[in-house]
Amino acid sequence: MKFKRIFLIVLDSLGVGEALDASNYGDTGANTLGHINEKCPLFIPNLTKLGFLNTINMSNNENTEGYYTIARPTNKGKDTLSGHYEIMGVRCTYTFPTFTETGFPEELIQMIEKYTGRKVIGNIAASGTEIIKELGERHMQTGELIVYTSSDSVLQIAAHENVIPLEELYKICEIVRKITATNDSIRVGRVIARPFIGDNKDNFTRTSNRKDFALDPPMKSVLEKLEEKKLSVISIGKIYDIFNGKGITKKITSSNNKDGVDKILDIMDKKFTGLCFANLNDFDTLYGHRRNVLGYAKAIEELDVEIPVLLNKLNNDDLLIITADHGNDPTYKGTDHTRENTPVIIYSRIFKEPKMLPIMNTFADIGATIAENFEVDPPMIGTSYLKELK
Numbered sequence: 001m002k003f004k005r006i007f008l009i010v011l012d013s014l015g016v017g018e019a020l021d022a023s024n025y026g027d028t029g030a031n032t033l034g035h036i037n038e039k040c041p042l043f044i045p046n047l048t049k050l051g052f053l054n055t056i057n058m059s060n061n062e063n064t065e066g067y068y069t070i071a072r073p074t075n076k077g078k079d080t081l082s083g084h085y086e087i088m089g090v091r092c093t094y095t096f097p098t099f100t101e102t103g104f105p106e107e108l109i110q111m112i113e114k115y116t117g118r119k120v121i122g123n124i125a126a127s128g129t130e131i132i133k134e135l136g137e138r139h140m141q142t143g144e145l146i147v148y149t150s151s152d153s154v155l156q157i158a159a160h161e162n163v164i165p166l167e168e169l170y171k172i173c174e175i176v177r178k179i180t181a182t183n184d185s186i187r188v189g190r191v192i193a194r195p196f197i198g199d200n201k202d203n204f205t206r207t208s209n210r211k212d213f214a215l216d217p218p219m220k221s222v223l224e225k226l227e228e229k230k231l232s233v234i235s236i237g238k239i240y241d242i243f244n245g246k247g248i249t250k251k252i253t254s255s256n257n258k259d260g261v262d263k264i265l266d267i268m269d270k271k272f273t274g275l276c277f278a279n280l281n282d283f284d285t286l287y288g289h290r291r292n293v294l295g296y297a298k299a300i301e302e303l304d305v306e307i308p309v310l311l312n313k314l315n316n317d318d319l320l321i322i323t324a325d326h327g328n329d330p331t332y333k334g335t336d337h338t339r340e341n342t343p344v345i346i347y348s349r350i351f352k353e354p355k356m357l358p359i360m361n362t363f364a365d366i367g368a369t370i371a372e373n374f375e376v377d378p379p380m381i382g383t384s385y386l387k388e389l390k
Contacts, residue, residue, distance in 0.1 A: 002373050002386065003319040003348065007264065007276045007310075008366070010084065010239075011303070013284035015327025015340025016055045019073050022339045027078070027327070030338035031056070032288070032296075035331040040297035046307035047300075047345075050322075051356065055343040064354050066347035067389060071323065071360035074381070078337045079152055081189045081214070083325030084242045084279075088221035089367035089379020096153030096189040100125040100336070104147065104155065108186050111179050112147070116172045119144040122158075125151065127290075128194055132158050133201045139163065145172065146194075151289060151336040153189035155180065158206075161195045166209055169193045177213040190214045190241065208255060212241035222367040223247025223277070225376040232274030236263045239277045249274075257282040257299060261306045268313040275370060279325075288328025289335050296330050311347065319373070319389075320347045323366060346389060353390050360385070 015032040022028050034056040036042065044052065051068030054061045058070060075082040077095040085092050103123040113120055121135055121144045131148050132139075139146050139160060146158040155176060159169045170193055177191045191213040198204035224247035226233050233249045237260050240251040252267070254260035257280045267276050280303070287296035314320060327340030344360060360366070364382025371377065372384040 001375060002389075004273050004317040005276065005315070006274075006319045006321065006370055006373065007268070007314075008087075008278070008321045008323070008370070009264065010087070010277075010279045011283055011322065011324045011343075012080070012279055012281045013288040013326055013328035013337065014300070014324040014343065015329070015338060016070055016324075016343045017341050019339045019341055025078055025339040027332070027339040030327055030329040030332050030340055032327040032329045032338065032340060033343065035329055036293055036297050036300070039293045039331060042297060042300055044301055044304035046304045050307075050345045050347060051354075052322075052343060052345055054356065055345075058356065058359070060356055064356070066345050067351070067354050067357050068346070069344050069357035069359055070341040071344050071363045071365060072341050073326070073339065074362045074364075078326045078339045079189060080238075080284075080325060081153070081242060083342075083363065084239070085217055085221070086363040086381075087323065087325065087366050088217075088223055088243070089364045089371070089382050090217045090219055090221045091381050092218060094184070097185060097187065098151065098153050099149045099188075100151050104149070105186065108179070109147070112145070112176055115175050115179065116145065118172070120147045122146045122148045125149050128156065128158065128206060132194075132196050132204045132206070136160065136196065136198070136204045137201055151334075154192055155188045155190075156192045156194050158194040158196060161197050161207065161209070166193075166195060169195055170211055173211065173213050181215065187215070208253075212238065214241050214244040216244050216246055219380065221247055222371045222376070222379050223275070225371060225379075226274055226374055229374065229376050231374055232272040232276075234267055234272070234274070234276045236260055236267070236276065236278035237281055238279050242279075254278075257303065261303070261310070265309065265313060268310075274374070284328050284337075288330055288337070291330045291332075291335060293330045314347075314349055316349050318348065321345070321366060323363070325363075346385075348389070351389065357385060357388055
């Protein structure tokens with residue numbers, strides 16, 4: 001075992017340029033980090049020292065303090081599940097259906113109404129805050145379920161906590177999860193409970209009692225192999241939900257990027273052997289989908305301020321890996337994710353020869369590297385880079 005603890009941080013949606021097959025997804029020319037830096041030149045001195053900006057064009061940085069490269073996606077799709085699955089060595093040969101343009105099929109809506117005993121309103125792609133503002137008062141009067149989706153493969157159900165108690169809302173979501181799991185055409189990646197509070201549309205607020213109902217990965221991930229070896233697998237943010245708890249030994253929630261980083265720093269103070277796997281979701285949810293270039297740029301700069309704190313807390317036998325799961329170019333058309341390569345930054349105090357690494361041909365090279373470090377069976381896909389790290 002070369003490293004006792006590995007900290008893997010996914011910067012949700014922070015891609016670095018179109019993937020080889022981007023044209024198949026209508027994403028030719030997308031480049032999340034590159035276009036943000038063009039529109040709002042980033043002041044990120046700490047990430048720059050690690051080779052972060054060099055990943056845009058795979059340019060050489062002789063003074064880098066970390067190893068850096070890019071990883072190419074090979075799983076089908078450009079969503080959260082397929083990206084994270086691939087990072088952990090899970091081959092996904094299918095895409096999760098989305099309903100952004102059409103809403104959910106009437107047959108599905110009728111089944112939801114039949115098995116929950118409540119009528120459905122909404123059934124459109126919408127911002128969660130906007131749809132509760134639009135339909136929340138009606139929901140409070142009728143008890144109807146506010147069902148909506150996004151550009152992701154999700155079915156979200158919003159309900160006021162005083163109208164539909166949390167346990168009932170969770171039960172409804174469990175029912176919907178079972179319904180959608182019966183047919184490939186409606187097998188969404190996640191069903192999400194979205195409770196809110198407030199008296200009227202002017203003060204409706206979503207609460208922290210969100211709960212995701214996901215699917216088990218289609219095959220065993222590196223996380224499960226670590227768990228089987230009695231190693232710690234600590235999830236921060238939505239990682240637990242993405243893998244439906246499979247392979248996770250400790251679940252930690254987070255409310256935003258800053259809270260996520262704070263939770264990582266807290267875990268760095270603990271003694272454990274294994275993996276801490278975190279997702280920082282604000283990049284995607286708040287700025288990528290909303291095509292907010294300035295907000296995205298500021299979020300990257302805010303992360304940069306935290307980098308020295310993270311690095312200073314690393315022990316000599318710790319490894320830090322920073323990557324992403326897909327792109328979401330805020331300068332691009334529409335509001336959907338973009339099919340992109342992702343940055344890979346690898347840092348340890350013991351490195352003597354940090355440099356640009358060869359391009360990773362799959363996100364799974366990260367999972368394979370983690371697997372080799374902890375001496376567990378390699379995933380079905382991916383090649384370990386552990387021997388490259390000197």
